[in-house]
Amino acid sequence: MAKIFRVSARAGMTRVVEPVARRLLRLGVSPNAVTVAGTVGVLVGALGFGARGHLITGLVIVTLSALTDMLDGTMARLSGGSTTFGAFLDSSLDRVADAAIFGAVTYWLAVTGHHWGAVAGLICLTAGQIVSYVKARAEGLGMTCNVGIAERPERLITVGVGGLLSGVHLDWGLPAALWVLAVLSVVTVAQRILHVYRQSRRATQSADA
Template identity: 50%
Template sequence: MAYDRTAMLKLLRPAMTRILTPLGRALVGRGIGPDAVTAIGTLGTVVSALLFFPMGQLTVGALVITVFVLFDLLDGVVARLGGKGGSTWGAFLDSTLDRVADAAIFAGLILYFISRHDTLMAAVTLACLIAGALVSYAKARAEGLGLTADVGLAERPERLVVALVAACFSGLGVPYILPAGMWLLAAASLFTVGQRVWIVYQQTRER
């Protein structure tokens, strides 16, 4: 059974689009295109994650990163308002830079755990990073072969929500929430990889 991972985003996207439209209109008026917005969002995420998380500023880092993650919606708004719509290059750039941003977030958390000599949680967070990359790769590779692998518990939105919420509340002093979040993400991401491998295997068996 396929997991409808976009249900929450479908509910939030119209509201977020209305909120971001004035900003998008201002950017278009200054000649800033969607590709630039995508790059700015990724750069902001990378710098914030690698600056705030290793310093132990988890709440500040999570909140700042959340702002930049919204650029993932803003680039679409800018493309629409600029009359250019989506493009193949824009989709490729957005997908590629998403992987960079995700890696930076988990790398920042790994450095945070290392700074506190917590080798176990650094390893678990590394597992989150690797498994998350495999989740995306499995889908992309399947689609490149003419198959589908759009299933799983831990897609990118879920991974970001769990990681950022756990980091935010951990910074506010909630005990055990960040380790619990990382363990949950590692297990869910590995399970999602297995789901995608299995669904691709089933499709190849039917051919």
């Protein structure tokens, strides 16, 4: 259900984003430049505002900057398809952005005395990177790994909702969201490892047959 909703939402957003993408291409802006600009925006929102406790401002900046992830993809498609380097750059900078977001909220929780919330943030930060690594490693070995209850969009939405709640003075919001996400992220790591194990086992059995 979540994947169906995500696909539908993405299709709707594409219709909005496509005219902007065409305009930027006519101006000579490259998809890679948009990717870098979006990541810089996330860093400003997360580290410049979120880490200092300005959660609403940071959330708005990060959300607007994260929308460039769809914009650069649309630009790449309109200009003839993503290049190998473009795909590599986009994936790499996504990891930078994720680390900045979760690092920022973890730091803020730690310095404001929400130590258990900070522990959840560290789990989310670590597990989120492992989720991405497992997929990349599996694909590098010729397998698929598009499974898991908490993929990147779900992780960002969850921490965003938590930041919004804490930003309107519901202090339990961010720690609670991070603990929920920590559990879901660990489950996702397990789901992906199990998925790869099953593929590897089937491949071994086929080779032995």
